[in-house]
Structure formats: C-alpha cells, structure tokens
Amino acid sequence: MPESLRLSTDAVAPHERAPQWCEWVWQHFGGLDSDLYGDTGFDGHLLASHAGDVILTRLEANRHRVLRTPGMARTSDTAYLKIVAPWQGSASVRQQGREAGARNGAWVIYDTTRPYEIDNPERVDHLIVMVPKDAAIERALRLEGVMARQLGASGISRVALETMRNTYQELPHMSETAARGAGEMIKHLVQLSLLELAGQETAVTQREALRDRIRAHVQRHLRDPQLSADDIARALNCSRRHLYNAFGGEGESIAAYIQRLRLDACIRELQQAGPHARPITEIALSWGFGNPSHFSRVFRGRTGMSPSAFRGGNDR
Numbered sequence: 001m002p003e004s005l006r007l008s009t010d011a012v013a014p015h016e017r018a019p020q021w022c023e024w025v026w027q028h029f030g031g032l033d034s035d036l037y038g039d040t041g042f043d044g045h046l047l048a049s050h051a052g053d054v055i056l057t058r059l060e061a062n063r064h065r066v067l068r069t070p071g072m073a074r075t076s077d078t079a080y081l082k083i084v085a086p087w088q089g090s091a092s093v094r095q096q097g098r099e100a101g102a103r104n105g106a107w108v109i110y111d112t113t114r115p116y117e118i119d120n121p122e123r124v125d126h127l128i129v130m131v132p133k134d135a136a137i138e139r140a141l142r143l144e145g146v147m148a149r150q151l152g153a154s155g156i157s158r159v160a161l162e163t164m165r166n167t168y169q170e171l172p173h174m175s176e177t178a179a180r181g182a183g184e185m186i187k188h189l190v191q192l193s194l195l196e197l198a199g200q201e202t203a204v205t206q207r208e209a210l211r212d213r214i215r216a217h218v219q220r221h222l223r224d225p226q227l228s229a230d231d232i233a234r235a236l237n238c239s240r241r242h243l244y245n246a247f248g249g250e251g252e253s254i255a256a257y258i259q260r261l262r263l264d265a266c267i268r269e270l271q272q273a274g275p276h277a278r279p280i281t282e283i284a285l286s287w288g289f290g291n292p293s294h295f296s297r298v299f300r301g302r303t304g305m306s307p308s309a310f311r312g313g314n315d316r
Helices: 014-028 070-074 135-140 157-174 176-199 203-220 229-236 240-246 252-269 280-286 292-303 306-313
Strands: 004-007 034-036 044-051 056-059 064-068 080-088 091-095 098-102 105-110 118-119 122-131 148-151
Touching: 004 014, 014 044, 034 240, 044 157, 044 176, 056 157, 056 176, 080 091, 080 098, 080 157, 091 105, 098 148, 098 203, 105 157, 122 157, 122 176, 148 157, 148 176, 148 240, 157 176, 203 229, 203 240, 203 252, 229 240, 229 252, 240 252, 252 292, 252 306, 280 292, 280 306, 292 306
Parallel strands: none
Antiparallel strands: 004 044, 034 064, 044 056, 056 122, 064 118, 080 105, 080 122, 091 098, 091 118, 105 148
C-alpha cells in the first residue's frame, strides 16, 4: 500500500486547533500561509497518499484561505502543478491576474512556483493533487496561459477528474507498482487536458479572456467607489450583456465580486493591528466603501462580527 499521512484536529485542544492546522498546511504543501477568516473555532482533517511521484490529498476543513507569496514560491524545493477538485464546498484560485472557481464536477490548476491565493469561503471537502512539473509540457505550451483555469466539465479534463478521484479512493488497495502506474496516468491526462485547453479557440476561451480583463480592471480600480458594471463595460468597450455573460457560471455577480475583494482587503488591514493602525472608517472608505453602515453590515455578514470586534480579537 502506498505511504499515507493522516492529520486531524480531533485530538488537539480546541484553542490550539487553528495554529496547529496552519502549521500542518505549511509543512505538507511546502510553504503556505493560512487565514481562517478571523474564526476562532476550527476543525480539519487531512489524508495524503502517493501514486508514484503524484501526491493526492483529501482535505476536509472549515472555511479558510491560503496564500503563497513570491518569497515562498522561490524557496520551494519541488515544482508542482497543483489541482484543487472539490467534492463539497468551493474554491477560488487567483494567480497571475487570473481567477477561476470550482465546485463539484470541476477542477482548477495552478503553479506552485508562482504566487497564488485560494479562497475556501465555506466548509470544504477537496481533493488536492500535486503533479510534478514536466519540462516537456512547459516547452509545449505557455503554462501561464493555462494556469488558474477551470477544467473538468467535459472531454479529456473530465476523464482526468474521474481518474484522479478514483485513484485516490482505490490507493489503499493498490500495490506500489500499481500506484506508480496510476500516477503516470494522472500526469498524462493532466498534460492532455492542458494541451487541449491551450489549443481551444472557442467562445469559451473568449469569455475567459474577457473575464480576465474584467478582473484586471477591477483590481486596478478597486479603491474607486464609482466602480460598477457600467463603468467596467465602458472601460473595456463592451456591452453589459457581454460583461455578465463573461461572469456566467462563476457563482457570483460582478458587484458581488467587487464587494468580496474589497472586504478581503479590509480584513487584511484589520488583522494588522498596532499603534499605527488606521481607523476602521478610513480603511473602509479607502477601499471603495462609500457608506460606513453598509460596510459594517456586509462585514458582519462575512465574518459574523462587527469590524471593531474583529479588530479587537486580533489585538489579543
């Protein structure tokens, strides 16, 4: 049976679970910062196995985010293409100005040698697959053009998804030789999926290109309180209909996307407590929230507490 790793917060004291989980994630995935949305209660389970040099991990946990900074990416020992394929919950991956989300039936791929962020805004049950980067596939296509893309809906990427899931589930019953063979099959199917994605010139990829432009515009103008769908459509010289079609299937509207990014930015600032910390209202206004009362309502909806209580919790 291939080697496996089991980690669970069940045997950890409640007040130690969050820091212990962050340490496990750092160690297992080769350097990742974790953020738990300010939650104090947490539980998580991680079970990992090897199929040759492919690492398959089942991760069940409360909502959380992970971040890989440029420094972390540079110091990584091994280069992987990494895949998140949810069974339950959702994941949103951001890398190189692009963002892609996935739920059950889809997967997103990204590159561990470059910075990235992943949001898991609800309790999740994910399969995470780490495939060593192959020099041949890098020469065959520009990897940055196919990272942070959603796959798995149909075609060879659907076959790859089912193979990854079935391999993980059957690994306990496989010999080392069979597991290595399954790992080679996964690598081959992932490569074929990327090659197929890179070669597509369809309306789907055109929508993805427009979605990337929308996200880039939002990132550049996030602090502007006038930022809206109409503003973006004018800036990108497209209709509102094309704008909304580009975001179709993302699970959130453009307005919700803008609000989420603004909240993320405010949360990060509020977590940086100290004598020089800016007032809460100033932080909210600087990130495009024009109404402090509205900011407080949406902040409480995200975190379950007021901005002042959230900041107070991070002061301790």
